[in-house]
Amino acid sequence: MQRPLSQLSFFDCNCILGKRADRQEGEPYSLEELLRDMEYFCIDEALVVHALSKDYDPAIGNNTLCQLIAGHDNLYPVWAILPPSTAELPTPEQFIAQAIERGVKAFTAFPKLHNFSLAEWNIGDLLAQMELARIPLLVPFSETTWSEIESVCAKHPDLPIVIQTVNYRQLRFLLPLWEKHRQLYVDLSWFSICSILPFLAKRNLIDRLLFGTNYPSRTPGAAVTMVTYSEASEEQKQRIAGGNLRQIFKQNEGKRMS
Amino acid sequence: MITDSLRQSAILGQALEDELVIDAHMHINRYHNFFMPSAEITDLIANAKRLGIKRLFASSMLAIRNDAIAGNQEVLDAHHNYPGLFEPYLVVKPNYPDEILAILELSSKFSIRQFKLHDDANGYPYDHKNYFPLYEYCNTNKCVILFHTYGKMHVLPIQNIARSFSAIKLLLGHSGIIDENCYYEAARQHENVYLETCNSMAWYGLIERMVSNAGAERVIFGSDMPFMSPDQQIGRVLFARISDETKRKILGLNARQLFELDIK
Numbered sequence: 001m002q003r004p005l006s007q008l009s010f011f012d013c014n015c016i017l018g019k020r021a022d023r024q025e026g027e028p029y030s031l032e033e034l035l036r037d038m039e040y041f042c043i044d045e046a047l048v049v050h051a052l053s054k055d056y057d058p059a060i061g062n063n064t065l066c067q068l069i070a071g072h073d074n075l076y077p078v079w080a081i082l083p084p085s086t087a088e089l090p091t092p093e094q095f096i097a098q099a100i101e102r103g104v105k106a107f108t109a110f111p112k113l114h115n116f117s118l119a120e121w122n123i124g125d126l127l128a129q130m131e132l133a134r135i136p137l138l139v140p141f142s143e144t145t146w147s148e149i150e151s152v153c154a155k156h157p158d159l160p161i162v163i164q165t166v167n168y169r170q171l172r173f174l175l176p177l178w179e180k181h182r183q184l185y186v187d188l189s190w191f192s193i194c195s196i197l198p199f200l201a202k203r204n205l206i207d208r209l210l211f212g213t214n215y216p217s218r219t220p221g222a223a224v225t226m227v228t229y230s231e232a233s234e235e236q237k238q239r240i241a242g243g244n245l246r247q248i249f250k251q252n253e254g255k256r257m258s
Numbered sequence: 259m260i261t262d263s264l265r266q267s268a269i270l271g272q273a274l275e276d277e278l279v280i281d282a283h284m285h286i287n288r289y290h291n292f293f294m295p296s297a298e299i300t301d302l303i304a305n306a307k308r309l310g311i312k313r314l315f316a317s318s319m320l321a322i323r324n325d326a327i328a329g330n331q332e333v334l335d336a337h338h339n340y341p342g343l344f345e346p347y348l349v350v351k352p353n354y355p356d357e358i359l360a361i362l363e364l365s366s367k368f369s370i371r372q373f374k375l376h377d378d379a380n381g382y383p384y385d386h387k388n389y390f391p392l393y394e395y396c397n398t399n400k401c402v403i404l405f406h407t408y409g410k411m412h413v414l415p416i417q418n419i420a421r422s423f424s425a426i427k428l429l430l431g432h433s434g435i436i437d438e439n440c441y442y443e444a445a446r447q448h449e450n451v452y453l454e455t456c457n458s459m460a461w462y463g464l465i466e467r468m469v470s471n472a473g474a475e476r477v478i479f480g481s482d483m484p485f486m487s488p489d490q491q492i493g494r495v496l497f498a499r500i501s502d503e504t505k506r507k508i509l510g511l512n513a514r515q516l517f518e519l520d521i522k
Contacts, residue, residue, distance in 0.1 A: 004496065026462070170292070171292065193292075194297075218460045227489055228268060229309060230269045
């Protein structure tokens, strides 16, 4: 089936690859299925986490991911992190250096699932190194709390933080945080409240919204039409579809080099 | 050559001007639990027109939460103000049984043949005896009832109603949100059960499974505005791996038949 012509360039910041522990029957998991679905839903690029990093072992999953997606220039690896003290991953300095060398675009954390905390006493040293390198941290909303996010933002103001799969009922928490912390972003995958895009445009918050699908448990089509059918201007749609995420990388990679 | 023109419309954000799109599940006004940027009826109608939705079926949140009499009046007013566009669901609350007969009289007086039931806060199961005057009225008048559902806890009592009142058309809101198979089982067992699509979770492949398990004629589009974005909800249908013909049934043709609308 031929791909429709899209005027927007979508960059998915919320995608997982591989056999997940909680997979439902019929949900895709292979690289071939991911590439097929990106074509079908007109998504150009994606940040990808491996299911082994989440459900089995971050060290093994991170390495498996890089091997699996090597040669696919539109897929970018996301590595899961753990607190340095247990030494399950290299020291923060070594870990960041290896990540940059292997083309890692972002990190992710599963504090509830992996039984740790994003508090300073637990993982502050690693967060500080990530902040120095300006590599974004992606955290599923179900894995954290707004208070924990507020603390990380306050302690690490130069670390871009993307909260993934925030549900549509969270604006009473999120708006005060957005007003306070410029490095905080959310994705669209469950942030599906009616008329949210024009509302954020009026408050100059369009830059904090990223295109994310929560693939493969959610259908990417829902997030795509949140953008294509919205009342936002074409320029705003382009930013949400992928411009905002590309800008984060561009800004931060520039600062890292300088 | 692209054969799925509705997917093409979705990716380009083109309004579905030439299609019959009916929203069978929306609300008007506020909800206590969270902030909604836009819940005024004028905004909701603007959203609908932007997408190409031709007919809106809505209930009042005031009616669902607190005051069925006052809330039902809101949707009747909207019906009067937006003729041919806005269709009201009347709400009946089992914890205010003394009001039910008056609401049924409203239905009769204004020829409103669709109701919305939501157990939000009241906790009465849908097969509670207090609902039975409504069910008897709806069975006699072949009405549609849209139920708020969240899996087995709601669908199993509704099956008792489907069995006892075979002339009521029962529309299960948020079908497949959890306990997916119970929705298909209800549709298989009862010809008067229909599955409504709105669902914030947007599970991968759910629309396709609804079609294959319940039949294309039993799936009905709803947005759940102003809770959810109609932009998001319509994308689940437009991008589903089903034919354009099936998408058209879900988007509007099935609802036209269900509500017996004279609309092209």
